[in-house]
Amino acid sequence: MDLAVKALVIILIIQCSTAHVLSKSLSEEDSSTTSCVNATRRTEDGLRLKRFVQTYSLKNVSISGLLGLTNLKKANGALDFISLIKKVRTFSTQFLRTITVHNTEDGLLDFTGLAKKYIGMVKAYNVITKDGYILKIFRIPNKSGNVVLITHGILCSSDDFIIRGKSSLVYMLAQKGYDVWVMNFRGNRYSRNHITLNPDIDAEFWSYSMHEFGVYDLSAVIDFALNTTNKEQLSVIGHSEGTSSVFVLTSMMPEYNDKMKVFVALSPVVYLSDSGLAMKALIRVAPIFNEILPFEIQEVLGYQSLERKVFQYLCSHGQVGYELCYNLILAALTGYDPYNLEPEFFLSVLGHFPAGTSRKNIMHFAQVGNSDRFARYDYGAYNKDIYGTRTPPNYDLTKVTCNVTMFVSKNDAILGLKSAERLKKELSNVRGYYVLKYELFSHLDFLYARDAHNILYPQVINMLN
Ligand SMILES: *[C@@H]1O[C@H](CO)[C@@H](O)[C@H](O)[C@H]1NC(C)=O
Ligand SMILES: *[C@@H]1O[C@H](CO)[C@@H](O)[C@H](O)[C@H]1NC(C)=O
Ligand SMILES: *[C@@H]1O[C@H](CO)[C@@H](O)[C@H](O)[C@H]1NC(C)=O
Numbered sequence: 040m041d042l043a044v045k046a047l048v049i050i051l052i053i054q055c056s057t058a059h060v061l062s063k064s065l066s067e068e069d070s071s072t073t074s075c076v077n078a079t080r081r082t083e084d085g086l087r088l089k090r091f092v093q094t095y096s097l098k099n100v101s102i103s104g105l106l107g108l109t110n111l112k113k114a115n116g117a118l119d120f121i122s123l124i125k126k127v128r129t130f131s132t133q134f135l136r137t138i139t140v141h142n143t144e145d146g147l148l149d150f151t152g153l154a155k156k157y158i159g160m161v162k163a164y165n166v167i168t169k170d171g172y173i174l175k176i177f178r179i180p181n182k183s184g185n186v187v188l189i190t191h192g193i194l195c196s197s198d199d200f201i202i203r204g205k206s207s208l209v210y211m212l213a214q215k216g217y218d219v220w221v222m223n224f225r226g227n228r229y230s231r232n233h234i235t236l237n238p239d240i241d242a243e244f245w246s247y248s249m250h251e252f253g254v255y256d257l258s259a260v261i262d263f264a265l266n267t268t269n270k271e272q273l274s275v276i277g278h279s280e281g282t283s284s285v286f287v288l289t290s291m292m293p294e295y296n297d298k299m300k301v302f303v304a305l306s307p308v309v310y311l312s313d314s315g316l317a318m319k320a321l322i323r324v325a326p327i328f329n330e331i332l333p334f335e336i337q338e339v340l341g342y343q344s345l346e347r348k349v350f351q352y353l354c355s356h357g358q359v360g361y362e363l364c365y366n367l368i369l370a371a372l373t374g375y376d377p378y379n380l381e382p383e384f385f386l387s388v389l390g391h392f393p394a395g396t397s398r399k400n401i402m403h404f405a406q407v408g409n410s411d412r413f414a415r416y417d418y419g420a421y422n423k424d425i426y427g428t429r430t431p432p433n434y435d436l437t438k439v440t441c442n443v444t445m446f447v448s449k450n451d452a453i454l455g456l457k458s459a460e461r462l463k464k465e466l467s468n469v470r471g472y473y474v475l476k477y478e479l480f481s482h483l484d485f486l487y488a489r490d491a492h493n494i495l496y497p498q499v500i501n502m503l504n
């Protein structure tokens with residue numbers, strides 16, 4: 040807890056220094072976005088930053104000591120925090136009336152629009168899960184092709200696999216003749232529907248995490264795709280939490296192992312023991328946020344939410360927005376590789392990411408990080424009633440018998456290599472384990488990298504045969 044409070048303080052300091060940068064550079068804002076970017080220099084900076092972070096994560100550095108901070112009292116922190124949220128909300132509502140978000144054509148199109156533009160063909164289906172969620176999934180059909188299902192990570196959506204247009208994974212799979220299905224897990228912008236619950240009113244709608252993604256959403260969509268195509272098996276390509284959900288499914292419902300020909304796991308997040316510093320801080324601080332945030336806030340960064348609009352506004356504001364949101368936030372949390380996520384394309388990404396999820400989903404993720412166990416949701420005092428044990432049971436990875444191929448990278452600030460190797464050891468059927476050669480390949484690069492169509496996707500597609 041003490042450490043979490045310190046992390047919160049650090050985040051506030053980062054925000055203050057950002058404000059300083061912001062005020063300094065607003066006058067330069069009109070200069071062209073691209074001229075600021077020097078790919079060579081950025082790569083050097085990236086390597087330097089990476090070495091710096093590596094050096095300091097190995098040492099036992101007391102960050103609060105370093106900054107000369109004293110501990111904050113939590114009760115005071117909590118009070119201030121709630122009034123701070125209220126102030127920010129009031130301010131933002133007024134502020135939003137006066138602004139326009141910068142966007143690109145691809146940022147404004149949805150999955151259907153992007154698929155029509157780049158591929159010329161798309162189908163959408165509503166799949167209803169056993170517990171009543173209505174998932175909207177997309178398909179680039181090919182009756183004679185093998186079926187492949189793509190699953191996205193936390194706060195993402197189907198769109199992240201197609202925004203790169205003709206360099207995207209969806210496009211390349213379709214070109215190769217696959218029958219491509221793309222998932223949208225419950226609660227994101229496309230799957231914010233339920234047969235009886237109203238996501239705007241019923242908190243119960245948001246009571247889900249990767250557990251429900253696996254057990255309800257994936258099982259329903261896999262059955263639907265196999266039934267629709269009249270096939271016995273499909274392949275799955277997952278990214279991040281889209282892989283954790285597959286491990287949940289195959290450990291809880293082992294009969295699904297045989298329905299998957301191959302499972303290609305891109306940055307499979309199951310253990311989080313060697314994440315980057317910023318991600319570690321966020322994982323530590325999440326339980327505190329969860330305690331002090333009002334119960335009414337159940338959806339996180341919903342596609343239509345005020346928070347998201349503010350995020351998109353700030354981040355789409357020229358070079359300053361890029362520095363603020365990419366360099367200081369996203370790259371710190373996921374790995375720094377500006378060459379592969381250039382400012383112009385970042386604007387398109389901001390039209391799609393984040394796509395919303397539940398607070399419980401984020402909490403489950405944080406629990407996995409804090410407990411260092413790939414276990415079911417921790418309900419604290421209620422565990423005994425729900426699971427019959429004081430702590431939640433682990434997902435049994437020995438039940439995962441499908442063919443798994445793992446792709447991981449050295450500059451992934453969420454999934455470190457130690458955690459990746461630990462997962463590899465615990466799975467019984469790893470057919471391939473690839474560490475990307477490109478040093479700076481980050482967690483988001485699996486989705487967005489401008490070079491992914493050269494250095495990753497051809498290998499991924501090879502694994503499906
Ligand atoms: C980019 O940075 C590199 C290394 O700092 C430098 O050698 C090169 O001249 C720069 N290129 C441009 C176009 O500024
Ligand atoms: C790390 O720091 C803590 C708190 O200052 C201290 O108790 C611990 O012994 C240190 N560990 C190492 C390996 O230096
Ligand atoms: C469908 O897949 C087959 C074989 O996989 C391929 O030959 C054909 O070109 C594909 N059709 C379309 C419209 O992409």
Ligand SMILES: *[C@@H]1O[C@H](CO)[C@@H](O)[C@H](O)[C@H]1NC(C)=O
Nearest residue numbers: 259261262263264265266267
């Ligand atoms: C599979 O399709 C058939 C016929 O379209 C339908 O009756 C059946 O309910 C479907 N099963 C599943 C699991 O979707």
Ligand SMILES: *[C@@H]1O[C@H](CO)[C@@H](O)[C@H](O)[C@H]1NC(C)=O
Nearest residue numbers: 296297298299300301441442
């Ligand atoms: C796993 O791969 C092997 C070799 O390609 C294949 O024989 C086997 O059927 C696959 N397993 C499943 C469940 O499809």
